[in-house]
Structures are given as C-alpha cells and as structure tokens.
Amino acid sequence: MRVDFGGVDMKVARAEYHVESIGSAIRDFFKDDFEIPQAQGYIDLDKEWQVFCWAGLKPFPAEWGVMLGDAVHNLRSGLDHLMWQLVDACPGDSPGNHTQFPVSDTKAKWRDDIDERCKNRGPPPTHGLSQEAFDFVKSFQPFASGNKGKIGKRIKRLHHISNTDKHRQILANLPYHLSPPKRLELLPRGYFAIDKAKKVFAGTPIKNGTEFVRMKVRLIKFPPEDVRMRVKFEQATNIVFLAGGDRIIGAEDLKEMVNDVRTVVTAAKEVAPGW
Numbered sequence: 069m070r071v072d073f074g075g076v077d078m079k080v081a082r083a084e085y086h087v088e089s090i091g092s093a094i095r096d097f098f099k100d101d102f103e104i105p106q107a108q109g110y111i112d113l114d115k116e117w118q119v120f121c122w123a124g125l126k127p128f129p130a131e132w133g134v135m136l137g138d139a140v141h142n143l144r145s146g147l148d149h150l151m152w153q154l155v156d157a158c159p160g161d162s163p164g165n166h167t168q169f170p171v172s173d174t175k176a177k178w179r180d181d182i183d184e185r186c187k188n189r190g191p192p193p194t195h196g197l198s199q200e201a202f203d204f205v206k207s208f209q210p211f212a213s214g215n216k217g218k219i220g221k222r223i224k225r226l227h228h229i230s231n232t233d234k235h236r237q238i239l240a241n242l243p244y245h246l247s248p249p250k251r252l253e254l255l256p257r258g259y260f261a262i263d264k265a266k267k268v269f270a271g272t273p274i275k276n277g278t279e280f281v282r283m284k285v286r287l288i289k290f291p292p293e294d295v296r297m298r299v300k301f302e303q304a305t306n307i308v309f310l311a312g313g314d315r316i317i318g319a320e321d322l323k324e325m326v327n328d329v330r331t332v333v334t335a336a337k338e339v340a341p342g343w
Contacts, residue, residue: 069198069343071157073333079146080330086139087322090132094307094319097129111260111297117282120299125243125276128307132241136309137233139322143329144169144230147223150333151205155196157340168193171220171227175211200343208332219328225317226325232311239309239316243274246304249281253300259291274305 111118147169155163170193172178182192194202206212210220233239248267254260264284272278281299291297307319317325 069157069201069340071153071336071340073150073153073337076146076149076153076333079142079149080326080333083139083142083146083329084326086135086142087326090135090139090319090322093129093132093135098305111254111285113285113287116284117266118285119279119282121277121279122274123276125274128241128243130238130240132307133233133238133309136229136239136317136322140226140230140233140325143226143325146329147332150336151193151197154201154205154336154340158196158198158201158343161196163196164191166191166193166195170194170205170209171224172209172211173224178206178209178211198343200339204336204339219331222325222328223332226329229309229316232316237311239311241307241309243305244308245270245272245274245280246306249301249303251300251302252281252283254285255298255300256291256295259288259295260285260297261288262286273308 148167151169152163152167155161155167170178170182172181182194185192194205197205207216208220208223210217210224212220229239245268247270252262252265252267254262262283263286266282268280272280274280280303281301309316309319
C-alpha cells in the first residue's frame with residue numbers, strides 16, 4: 069500500500085513553525101516588554117500579615133491566540149489529510165466529503181458514529197479504509213488503551229481547540245505562576261525583615277489585583293517618610309490559553325501536541341507498506 073505523506077508532513081511542519089513562533093514571541097515579550105511591576109500593598113504594622121498583589125500588568129498580545137489557531141488548524145487538517153491519503157491508497161471507494169480523522173470519546177460513540185452508523189447520516193468518516201487502516205485509526209482513539217489511547221485523549225483536546233478557534237472565538241491568554249515567587253526581599257534594605265511568607269501555588273493566574281504573597285514582617289527601624297517600601301522577587305511565569313475563562317492548554321504543552329500528531333503520522337508510515 070503506497071500512501072502519499074507529502075502534504076501531511078508539510079501540514080505538521082507548518083504547525084511546528086507556528087508553535088515555535090509562539091514560544092519565541094512569549095520569550096521575547098518576557099525579555100523585552102514584561103517587567104515585574106511595583107507590588108500593590110503597603111506595610112501596616114497593626115496587621116499580622118502584609119498582603120501584596122499584582123499591579124500595573126500590561127495586556128498580553130492577543131495575536132498569540134491567532135498564532136495558536138494557525139497551529140491547531142494545520143495539525144487537525146494534517147490528520148484529515150492523512151485519512152484522505154489512507155482511503156485514497158486503499159482499493160475500493162474513493163475519499164469524499166465524509167472523509168476525516170474521527171475523534172470518538174467513548175466506545176459507544178464510536179459504535180454510533182462508525183460501526184453502527186445510521187444510513188440516513190451518510191457514510192462514516194472511515195468509509196473506504198482497509199481493515200488494517202481502520203484498526204490503525206481506531207487504535208488512536210481517546211477510548212483506546214495504552215500509549216496510543218493517551219495520544220488519542222490529547223488529540224481530543226486538539227480537536228476541541230480547533231473547533232473553538234474555527235467556529236467560536238480566538239483563545240485568550242493569561243500568565244500564570246510556574247512556581248511560587250522566590251528570593252523575596254523588602255527594599256530598601258535595613259528597615260523590615262521577613263519572618264514568614266505565604267506564597268501562591270504554581271498554576272495560580274497572574275492578574276492585576278490578585279495576591280501573590282502575604283508576609284509577616286519585623287520592624288528593624290522606621291524608614292523615612294519619603295521612602296516607599298517595595299517587594300523584590302523572582303517569578304517563573306508561563307502562558308495558558310483560555311476559552312470562556314476555562315483553561316484549554318498551556319504554552320508548554322504545544323510541542324507535545326505537535327509530537328502527538330507526528331507520532332500518528334510516523335506510525336502510519338511504518339505500517340502502511342504492509343497493508
């Protein structure tokens with residue numbers, strides 16, 4: 069069985085380009101345009117805990133969501149192109165409007181959409197595949213077992229992102245804590261010491277007005293009236309993409325998304341000649 073993978077490979081390569089572009093844009097933004105702003109808060113010695121919140125954050129570029137849409141479009145359509153080529157290489161019926169890579173959450177949905185599909189719904193998306201090719205596609209479904217099933221579950225997420233971007237909205241982005249703040253220090257030095265700190269957990273969103281640390285402080289000596297105390301700290305940050313306020317995917321997960329599709333394509337290349 070001879071399958072033309074050229075177009076599929078180009079789709080995956082283009083998606084990888086977009087993912088790398090997103091990563092580069094995020095790194096450049098944090099390097100050149102993102103500064104840890106002055107923390108909002110002040111020291112009130114009548115209070116046990118001093119609370120500090122994010123303030124002065126600039127909006128993050130909305131075009132990152134457009135770039136993500138370009139990436140997922142190429143990945144999702146790459147899987148559909150793979151299905152087209154598999155059907156086209158099989159003897160029998162030709163591919164058509166029904167041909168696409170199926171994503172079935174459960175065995176029941178696979179049964180309803182594929183195995184026992186009502187005739188009035190038209191042919192299933194797998195129509196025209198040989199039995200070997202059919203079994204191959206089924207092995208990468210979300211309900212499958214083993215590593216292929218895990219890839220299938222992540223392909224389901226890809227499918228969801230693609231539909232959201234294509235039909236509903238551009239995914240928004242939001243920074244979040246990769247880890248709690250580190251190396252906390254009150255500046256200028258010599259006026260207050262930090263006795264204890266409660267930091268936010270990794271995964272907490274970073275937004276203006278949200279708390280990032282509360283501290284118990286000890287007075288060393290009163291600062292002059294014209295001195296404004298500030299918090300210095302290190303913060304590992306990354307981006308999460310959202311739809312309707314719900315987390316969809318983190319920037320750090322995008323390469324895995326590309327690798328999953330490439331794994332499916334590579335597996336098809338390895339087994340297709342024997343079909």
